[in-house]
Amino acid sequence: MKERFRALDQRLLWVLLALIALGTLTLYSAGRNTPQAGIWLKQSLWNLLGMALMLLLATTDPRRIFRYSFPSYLLGLVALAAVLVVGKKIGGATRWFVIAGQTFQPSELMKWVTLLYVSHRLGSRHASTVGRLELFGAVGLVVFPMLLIQRQPDLGMALSFLPILLIIPLMKGLRTRWVVALLLLIGVGGFGAWKVVLKPYQKQRVMIFLDPSSDLQGKGYQVNQSRIAIGSGGLIGKGFTSGSQTQLNFLPVKTTDFAFSVWAEERGFLGVLLALGLFGLLLSRILDAARVAHTTAEAYFCAGAAGIFALHLLVNVGMVAGALPNKGMVLPFFSAGGSSTLSFFLALGLIMGILHRARVK
Amino acid sequence: MDPRHQPTLRRRLTVFKSLAWGLVALLVLVYAWLQLVRFGEFRQLALQQAVKVRPIPAPRGLVLDRNGHRLVDNRRALHLVIQREDLPTRPEVVAALAEALAVDPLALTRKIQSYRLAGKGRPLVLKENLDEAGIALAERVRARFPFLSVEVAPRRVYLGDELAGHVLGYVGEVDEELMKAKPGVFRLGETIGKEGFEASGNEKLKGVDGQKRILVDQLGTEVANFGQADAVAGRSLYLTLDAGLQKVAQDALGEEAGAVVVLDLRDGGVLAMYSSPSYDPNLFLNRLSQDMVDRYLANSVTRPMVNRAIQGIYAPGSTFKLLVALAALEKGVATPQTVIYCAGKKNFYGRDFRCDKPTGHGGLNMVQAIAQSCDVYFYELASRLDVDDIYATAEKYGLTERTGIDLPQEKRTRIPSRAWKKKAVPKDPKWYAGETISVGIGQGAVGVTPMGLARFYALLATKGKLLTPHLFYGYRDDLGNDLEPAPPPPARDTPLDPKHWLVLDEGLHEVVQSGTASTNPFVREIAREIPFSGKTGTAQVATFVDKAHYARQAKKLKDHALFAGYAPREHPQIAFAVVVENAGFGSTAAAPIAAKVVKYWCVDRLSNPLPAPRGKLVDPFTPPQPETPE
Numbered sequence: 001m002k003e004r005f006r007a008l009d010q011r012l013l014w015v016l017l018a019l020i021a022l023g024t025l026t027l028y029s030a031g032r033n034t035p036q037a038g039i040w041l042k043q044s045l046w047n048l049l050g051m052a053l054m055l056l057l058a059t060t061d062p063r064r065i066f067r068y069s070f071p072s073y074l075l076g077l078v079a080l081a082a083v084l085v086v087g088k089k090i091g092g093a094t095r096w097f098v099i100a101g102q103t104f105q106p107s108e109l110m111k112w113v114t115l116l117y118v119s120h121r122l123g124s125r126h127a128s129t130v131g132r133l134e135l136f137g138a139v140g141l142v143v144f145p146m147l148l149i150q151r152q153p154d155l156g157m158a159l160s161f162l163p164i165l166l167i168i169p170l171m172k173g174l175r176t177r178w179v180v181a182l183l184l185l186i187g188v189g190g191f192g193a194w195k196v197v198l199k200p201y202q203k204q205r206v207m208i209f210l211d212p213s214s215d216l217q218g219k220g221y222q223v224n225q226s227r228i229a230i231g232s233g234g235l236i237g238k239g240f241t242s243g244s245q246t247q248l249n250f251l252p253v254k255t256t257d258f259a260f261s262v263w264a265e266e267r268g269f270l271g272v273l274l275a276l277g278l279f280g281l282l283l284s285r286i287l288d289a290a291r292v293a294h295t296t297a298e299a300y301f302c303a304g305a306a307g308i309f310a311l312h313l314l315v316n317v318g319m320v321a322g323a324l325p326n327k328g329m330v331l332p333f334f335s336a337g338g339s340s341t342l343s344f345f346l347a348l349g350l351i352m353g354i355l356h357r358a359r360v361k
Numbered sequence: 362m363d364p365r366h367q368p369t370l371r372r373r374l375t376v377f378k379s380l381a382w383g384l385v386a387l388l389v390l391v392y393a394w395l396q397l398v399r400f401g402e403f404r405q406l407a408l409q410q411a412v413k414v415r416p417i418p419a420p421r422g423l424v425l426d427r428n429g430h431r432l433v434d435n436r437r438a439l440h441l442v443i444q445r446e447d448l449p450t451r452p453e454v455v456a457a458l459a460e461a462l463a464v465d466p467l468a469l470t471r472k473i474q475s476y477r478l479a480g481k482g483r484p485l486v487l488k489e490n491l492d493e494a495g496i497a498l499a500e501r502v503r504a505r506f507p508f509l510s511v512e513v514a515p516r517r518v519y520l521g522d523e524l525a526g527h528v529l530g531y532v533g534e535v536d537e538e539l540m541k542a543k544p545g546v547f548r549l550g551e552t553i554g555k556e557g558f559e560a561s562g563n564e565k566l567k568g569v570d571g572q573k574r575i576l577v578d579q580l581g582t583e584v585a586n587f588g589q590a591d592a593v594a595g596r597s598l599y600l601t602l603d604a605g606l607q608k609v610a611q612d613a614l615g616e617e618a619g620a621v622v623v624l625d626l627r628d629g630g631v632l633a634m635y636s637s638p639s640y641d642p643n644l645f646l647n648r649l650s651q652d653m654v655d656r657y658l659a660n661s662v663t664r665p666m667v668n669r670a671i672q673g674i675y676a677p678g679s680t681f682k683l684l685v686a687l688a689a690l691e692k693g694v695a696t697p698q699t700v701i702y703c704a705g706k707k708n709f710y711g712r713d714f715r716c717d718k719p720t721g722h723g724g725l726n727m728v729q730a731i732a733q734s735c736d737v738y739f740y741e742l743a744s745r746l747d748v749d750d751i752y753a754t755a756e757k758y759g760l761t762e763r764t765g766i767d768l769p770q771e772k773r774t775r776i777p778s779r780a781w782k783k784k785a786v787p788k789d790p791k792w793y794a795g796e797t798i799s800v801g802i803g804q805g806a807v808g809v810t811p812m813g814l815a816r817f818y819a820l821l822a823t824k825g826k827l828l829t830p831h832l833f834y835g836y837r838d839d840l841g842n843d844l845e846p847a848p849p850p851p852a853r854d855t856p857l858d859p860k861h862w863l864v865l866d867e868g869l870h871e872v873v874q875s876g877t878a879s880t881n882p883f884v885r886e887i888a889r890e891i892p893f894s895g896k897t898g899t900a901q902v903a904t905f906v907d908k909a910h911y912a913r914q915a916k917k918l919k920d921h922a923l924f925a926g927y928a929p930r931e932h933p934q935i936a937f938a939v940v941v942e943n944a945g946f947g948s949t950a951a952a953p954i955a956a957k958v959v960k961y962w963c964v965d966r967l968s969n970p971l972p973a974p975r976g977k978l979v980d981p982f983t984p985p986q987p988e989t990p991e
Contacts, residue, residue: 127370170373228410231395231403248578270398275549276385276392283381290374299370303377310384323391 007058009355012285015331016211016348020047022263022271023333029241030254030262033195039255043336050345057349058356062298065350066120073117073141079106087152092201095152105339106148107157112347114145115164115304123297127171134324135168155202156315158328163307168299222252229258229265239267259334264294275334281315289351293360302354305347396507412587413577416548416579419568420515422595424529424558426604427630427834429842430521431561433529438577439491440515441499442484445580448473452713454506461502462487484512489647517646523639525607527668528555528631528768528832531642551697555645557668558600558832560769565833568595599834601630609961610635613954617942619921620669622815622830623958626933629819629828629850632767633958634812636669671764671771674808675940678898678947679734679877680925681803683821683865685742686727688754690861694745697727697864703737710795714740717899731868732876734897736802743801748792751800752778758855759827760809764816765850766830774813777806804901811938814925817897819936822927825857869894870930878924879951887956891963894933895926897947919943922950928959935962 027040057065063139079097083106087094096103118138142165146158169178194203201336229245238244243265245251254262264272283306290302316331318324322327330337332344380526395403418804424433441462449455455473459466476485487509491499496511503509517532533555535547547553553567554560573589610621614637623633640657657665667673689695705721707715716722716736722729730738743751755761755776763771775781777800783790785806799805809817819828829850836845873879873888877897887893900921922944927936937958944950 127367166377170370170377173369173373227617228403228406230392231399232407233396234400235397236879244576246589248411248576248577248584250407250410264392264396269392272392272396273389273897280382280385283385284378287374287378290377291371296367296370299374303374306377306381310381314384314388317388318391321388321391321395360818 004055004059007060007352008055008358009285009289009352009359012282012348012352012355015278015281015285019275019282019293019333022275022278023259025240026259026263026334027255027336029243029266030259032065032241032247034249034265036255038116039336045336046341046342047333047345050342053342054345054349055170057346058352060353062350062353062357063295065353066116066295066297069113069117069120071195072113076106076113077145077148080110080145083107084148084151089294093152093154095121095154095157105157105337106345107145107152107154108339109346110145110149111157111161111164112305112343114142114161115301115308115347116291116350118142118164118259119297119300122167122171123295127296130171135172138168139165150197153199153202154328155198159315160311160329162309163311164304166307167304170300170303173201180258193309222258223319223322225250225252226258226261227322229261230321233265233268233271235269237264237266237271240265240266256330257316257328258329259336260317260319264320276317279309283310283313289355289358293354297340298354302351305351308347309344378950392762398737402550410801411576411876412574413581414572414574415583416551417571417573417589418515419570419592419593420424420594420929421517421532421552421568423597423837424562424566425597425599425837426607427599427632427844428600428603428605429577429599429844430604432525432600432604434520436516436518437513438489439513440511440514441488441491441500441502442486442510443508444484444510445476445582447510448477448485449506449508458502458506461505462498471914474803477723484510486512517642519642521604521607522641522643524604524611525602525635526557526639526642527636527670528557528602528607529642530559531555531645532559533645548844557642557768559642561767562833564596565836566595569593574601582989587828597837597839599837600832601625601628601632601834602634602832603632603966605966606633606958607635609633609957610954611637611639611955614941617941617944617950618663618669619939619944619951620673620811621937621954621958622670622811623937623962624815624819624830624934625826626819626822626828626927626936629816629830629852630834630849631830631832632935632962634670634832636667636673638663638665640665649888658884665671668770669940671766671768671812672941673810674775675733675811675921675923676774676805676807676900677803677814677925678900678921678923679736679803679807680814680818680896680898680923680938680947681807681809682731682734682739682801683869683896684732684755684758684817685739685746685751685801685803686865686868687758687857687861688746689742690727690864691754691858692746692750695727695742700724701730701735701738701741703735705737707737707740709740709798710743710793712795714798727864728868728871731865731896732871732874734872735878739801740798743797744794746797746801748800749778751797752776752781755943758817758820759853759859759869760813760817764810764812764830766812767832767850771812772810775806775808776811781806803895803898811940814923814937814940818925818927818938820855821862821869822894822933822936824859824862825855827853827855866894868929869896871927873926873952877976880948881952881956884948884952884956887960891928891959892930893926893928893956893959895924895928895937895952897939897952898923898925899945919945924945924948924951924955926955929963935959957990 024040024044027043031037031039083097084094088096088098088103090096095105095107097106118141122138142161146161149158225245229243229251232245241247243262245265246254247261251258251261263275286302286306286309290299293299293302312329312332315324315329330340422434423431423435426432449458455470456466459469460697473485488495499511510608519529527944532552535553540547552565569592571590571592574587575583576585576587577970578584590908606623610633614621614635618637620636621633625632644653702724703716705719706715717734722733725733725735725738760774761776763773779792782792796805800807816830818827820826829852831850834844835845835847873884873893873895878884878895900923922941923939925938927933936953939951939954941950941954
């Protein structure tokens with residue numbers, strides 16, 4: 001057993017434990033005096049379960065895991081298709097399976113499975129031998145589950161698949177014409193998405209992001225209250241469980257999407273600095289793992305994982321500050337939620353396994 | 362294949378790492394902007410929505426009659442409410458609740474929805490002002506729906522119901538138009554007097570609202586109190602009204618439409634003022650039902666909302682003859698001894714003017730003419746006068762002005778003159794001499810309010826003192842429970858010649874003793890015991906009610922009956938005016954009501970001092986209890 005714990009990377013573990021501590025405090029404060037008073041406890045259980053899974057993966061040879069990437073990917077696609085048919089509909093979106101009273105969101109895990117499979121495919125050969133066709137194939141592997149998820153609909157989740165494609169510039173580098181082509185694609189794709197793919201409520205979110213004051217009582221209300229919470233926190237914050245925006249319920253959905261606003265209000269800029277610093281260390285350590293990985297596939301996986309974590313960080317932390325559109329993307333270790341928490345820990349478990357193998361050999 | 366031996370990959374990963382730290386730095390900048398640079402602005406916004414200043418409404422003062430009977434009381438009202446956080450959301454719960462409360466489920470759903478959107482701070486009121494049956498129902502329903510609660514709120518109670526509806530008026534929430542008209546005076550939702558003395562005495566009754574600084578949550582619920590300035594309760598006050606006399610007036614008028622006004626001759630205090638049909642102010646505290654709108658507000662047949670005592674304009678009929686006599690005496694066109702022969706009618710300007718008595722009164726002097734109410738005599742006096750002479754006399758004795766009573770929307774008495782006709786009838790501005798003849802007997806364009814008429818007879822009773830009728834008697838000393846009398850509004854002396862007065866007084870006395878009013882046995886009986894003075898009047902026109910209605914009813918439009926006077930004859934204490942609409946002769950319909958007033962004031966009041974008006978007043982034989990602090 002001691003051997004198993006030794007498999008955990010010390011630096012990554014401390015950062016992780018610190019982030020979990022901040023997240024738990026935040027959820028305790030956010031749930032206080034509301035029907036969700038016990039949410040910090042529930043989330044702690046998810047965290048414990050997640051850490052147990054992390055320990056399990058960290059002590060497993062990463063190569064064994066990569067071996068299962070293709071069947072996992074297929075299984076994931078089946079699950080995404082199935083959720084559209086038998087999933088539970090909440091608030092107009094069909095995203096959840098209900099298993100033993102718990103809702104489970106297959107797309108959370110599918111994100112990591114897709115990353116696993118794509119890095120496995122692209123990493124199994126030398127970068128210079130990977131042709132254009134294979135690259136397009138990899139893009140297809142990412143885009144297909146995204147489209148299934150957009151059917152639910154869940155644009156935020158679908159977009160969180162995009163960092164997987166960071167593997168391509170990592171392999172091939174960036175050329176000017178690629179960047180131009182990408183920008184063009186985003187331009188054309190954005191227009192196409194606006195016209196065809198986006199649902200009206202998603203368009204509305206974009207409109208409100210462009211002009212938040214246009215809808216202070218509706219969607220804009222949430223971001224407006226969140227900005228007030230963050231701004232009024234000041235340098236040192238209003239104190240633990242003393243944030244007026246949080247405790248008086250002006251702040252909406254404060255245990256999930258807007259959990260970081262709770263932290264920012266009650267702990268102020270210094271608290272934000274601490275949390276963002278920890279996230280920086282997390283990303284940095286994950287990228288370290290990519291540098292020391294024994295196989296290219298492992299390196300790709302770590303780089304993609306860093307991209308996914310970074311996107312969650314950017315979109316959630318930027319969104320609650322009103323700097324990005326109001327997009328439902330959770331913040332790891334802060335936002336309450338079972339599926340996302342377990343998925344993050346599973347990914348970190350694999351990364352720790354990669355670090356462990358690099359260390360012992 | 363080992364990435365450790367791929368320098369390009371390692372280089373790119375270094376770039377990725379810098380990008381990651383760049384991202385963190387970017388987010389730090391965003392938060393520094395919000396939390397450091399714009400901190401003050403956001404702190405202000407957070408305070409603004411969490412810290413509110415809420416008013417604490419001051420309890421309104423009570424209203425007592427001159428003897429200390431409560432006319433208006435403050436009581437606790439119970440409302441069945443749902444707190445905002447307990448609003449039911451599931452349609453089946455709403456439907457079950459609607460069934461339990463016996464209301465339309467659709468209406469309840471709409472109510473909950475609109476409250477969810479708009480109402481803040483106060484709970485949703487499902488049923489207001491629960492009576493005993495309502496409380497029992499509420500308890501039963503609450504057993505099934507525990508999220509309901511019963512809220513206690515102060516409520517105004519008008520104890521006599523319809524007894525003094527027009528005098529007291531009622532209270533309600535200040536409306537938006539008034540708030541716009543007088544910005545800064547009222548706060549939203551403030552309770553103010555809407556009608557009657559509640560309106561005119563609002564400043565006296567309302568007290569000073571307090572306020573508290575509280576912390577509220579997103580739903581507007583009070584979370585903490587940072588301190589408050591307590592409300593100062595409005596002072597209780599006495600009205601000049603005598604509840605017993607008011608009750609006599611109410612009973613005497615009964616179902617008839619009309620008005621009774623009784624004035625205190627010492628200071629002009631209004632002892633009784635009843636307008637029939639009256640209304641119950643208690644009904645106006647709740648939201649108006651359609652039934653109430655039909656019965657009161659939109660009722661153009663009997664117009665219960667009009668205070669006939671100060672807003673009803675009636676032709677004074679023969680009660681006006683006293684003014685004409687006075688004008689003739691002062692102009693010198695007649696003396697008390699002037700005898701005019703009445704043959705039942707007389708021709709003026711080519712037209713026959715009839716007397717009430719077709720066979721004629723024969724030769725009459727002025728006292729006899731007043732006593733018999735001979736029309737021909739006063740046609741003759743009017744023919745010797747100009748209409749402007751009559752107007753000047755009316756002006757001199759205050760009949761052309763508002764009485765100045767402390768109630769809102771008093772109407773002005775209408776006394777015609779040449780100038781008046783030019784303004785009022787621009788199509789035919791010329792005054793015809795024949796019109797003066799009609800004015801001589803209080804017909805034509807003459808119109809008075811019962812209050813104005815009572816004031817004129819008070820002037821006759823006091824030998825020329827022009828009183829200002831008023832209702833405010835004084836504040837209550839809240840420690841001793843005693844009256845702190847307020848100085849009565851000023852009275853004006855008029856140059857009424859005592860010689861002229863003697864004639865009028867004699868005439869009014871004879872009306873009751875041997876003249877028109879003595880034909881009624883009840884009046885005769887009372888007058889034998891308490892000699893009093895007065896004048897009958899029978900007004901031919903009835904413009905006040907909806908004529909079309911009566912036409913539809915195929916009913917003959919009867920004359921208005923009037924009686925005005927004072928009592929007792931020696932050292933008079935009260936002056937009064939009685940109008941009974943469409944009731945026929947003043948002597949048979951109005952004079953007996955006046956006699957009841959006189960009997961109560963001079964006899965019953967003293968022998969059996971305090972009859973309780975209509976049951977709801979506190980026991981009149983025990984002095985008013987000191988209030989228990991709420």
